[in-house]
Amino acid sequence: MVVYSFHIFDRHAECIYSKRWHQAPGFSSMKSDRPRSGEILAANGDAPANKTLSREDDAKLIFGVVFSLRNMASRLGGDDNSFLCYRTKEYKLHYYETLTRMKFVMITDTKTNNLQLILHQIWATLYVEYVVKNPLSPAEHAGGVGVANELFESALERFVTTMLV
Amino acid sequence: MVVFSLLVVNKAGGLVFNREFHTGLATLSSNDLLILAGTFHGVHAITRQLAPAPVQPPNTPQNFPVRASGLEVLESSHFRLNCFQTITGTKFLLITEPAQPNVEIIIRRVYELYADFVMKNPFYTVEMPIRCQKFDAALDHFIKSRP
Numbered sequence: 001m002v003v004y005s006f007h008i009f010d011r012h013a014e015c016i017y018s019k020r021w022h023q024a025p026g027f028s029s030m031k032s033d034r035p036r037s038g039e040i041l042a043a044n045g046d047a048p049a050n051k052t053l054s055r056e057d058d059a060k061l062i063f064g065v066v067f068s069l070r071n072m073a074s075r076l077g078g079d080d081n082s083f084l085c086y087r088t089k090e091y092k093l094h095y096y097e098t099l100t101r102m103k104f105v106m107i108t109d110t111k112t113n114n115l116q117l118i119l120h121q122i123w124a125t126l127y128v129e130y131v132v133k134n135p136l137s138p139a140e141h142a143g144g145v146g147v148a149n150e151l152f153e154s155a156l157e158r159f160v161t162t163m164l165v
Numbered sequence: 166m167v168v169f170s171l172l173v174v175n176k177a178g179g180l181v182f183n184r185e186f187h188t189g190l191a192t193l194s195s196n197d198l199l200i201l202a203g204t205f206h207g208v209h210a211i212t213r214q215l216a217p218a219p220v221q222p223p224n225t226p227q228n229f230p231v232r233a234s235g236l237e238v239l240e241s242s243h244f245r246l247n248c249f250q251t252i253t254g255t256k257f258l259l260i261t262e263p264a265q266p267n268v269e270i271i272i273r274r275v276y277e278l279y280a281d282f283v284m285k286n287p288f289y290t291v292e293m294p295i296r297c298q299k300f301d302a303a304l305d306h307f308i309k310s311r312p
Contacts, residue, residue: 004217022218061211068208069239072201076190076260077243084241089234090216107217114240 002109003160004091007059008127008147011101013067015059016141017148019156062105066095084116098123118163126155168308169244169260171275172198175292176254178206182295186308190244190260205258209235209248247272271311278303 008017066083073083085094087110094112096104096119104119130152131137137146169190173182180202185192193201216233239246240263249257249272257279259272282300283289289297 020217058215061215065208065211065215068204072204072208073239073241073243075193075197075201076246077241078191081241081243083239086212086236086239088212088216088237090218093212093215107215 001112001164003164004107004109005058006107006122006156006160007062007103007105009059009063009066009103009105010141012140012142013063014142015056015063016144018055018059019153020055021160062093062107063103066093066103066105070095070097084114094119096120096123102127122156122159126152126159130155166265166311167262168265168271168311169262171260171304172202172258173279173295174202174206174256174258177292178203179292181293184301184304186305189262202258205248206256209250209256212236249273249276251276271308274307275304278307 003021005018005020007015007019010016069086070083073081082097083095085092087093089110092108092110092112094106094108094115096116098104102123104123106115106119108115130149131141131147134146134149137149141147167187167189169187170183170185172180175181180199183198213233213235235250236248238248243263244260245263245265245268247259247261247268249259249269251257257272257275259268259275261268261271278300282303283295283297284291286297286299289295
């Protein structure tokens with residue numbers, strides 16, 4: 001099992017935390033500034049399938065996708081129907097929403113089973129413990145203030161590595 | 166085993182066919198269905214962009230650039246939506262109950278019926294809404310004859 005990335009969105013549709021783990025070489029942040037032969041080849045054909053995206057752009061796209069799919073699911077299946085995950089040939093995106101409309105999103109490889117429970121655990125045992133119960137953290141995390149504290153980050157890191165085993 | 170409905174979306178994102186086989190989902194007006202198909206078309210394109218790792222090239226030697234696939238299966242607590250995109254960009258969306266097995270086979274067979282009764286119909290204009298009695302009948306027969 002491979003975990004690619006993890007995002008938290010608050011109820012104002014803002015990405016308050018994002019973390020990436022495995023990123024294949026030559027993709028996104030690890031890209032060199034010199035063009036490589038593959039890119040030139042792709043530029044001659046139609047638009048390359050994997051364009052380089054910045055982290056913020058990625059988060060915005062992910063939010064747009066889960067927001068649309070969540071609305072689609074509740075419109076088709078009624079209000080009590082919840083969107084759980086979707087899969088493409090390359091990756092699988094898991095989605096969990098708390099009652100306060102916090103959205104937890106995790107992108108993994110396609111062989112992973114349902115991660116609802118895991119995302120719920122991340123919320124209950126990590127986010128609530130280290131972010132909500134932190135007296136110095138603000139109630140609203142505009143721009144991610146208060147979420148990326150040391151305890152939360154290290155606990156999340158540990159949680160994901162134990163999950164992988 | 167329940168197959169709720171089938172939607173066909175053309176390559177421009179317009180809904181060209183929809184048929185409900187089994188009640189259980191919310192009934193949507195045709196306007197809402199059009200919005201749904203258009204939204205899905207857009208989301209499908211974005212999901213291709215989000216691929217975290219480069220696409221694995223297939224083993225066969227070829228010069229075509231490998232493209233990421235978009236959304237294939239969407240799971241929710243009440244239903245599962247399977248999307249099959251043909252090479253020409255037409256999307257078949259099959260909505261089934263979450264535990265439905267062999268959806269790939271069903272969707273392939275639906276594609277076959279589409280090729281037989283819609284594409285071979287001389288009066289059908291491509292990318293236009295599908296109104297073919299034989300396609301409807303064959304589809305109903307196929308879905309309802311499944312155990």
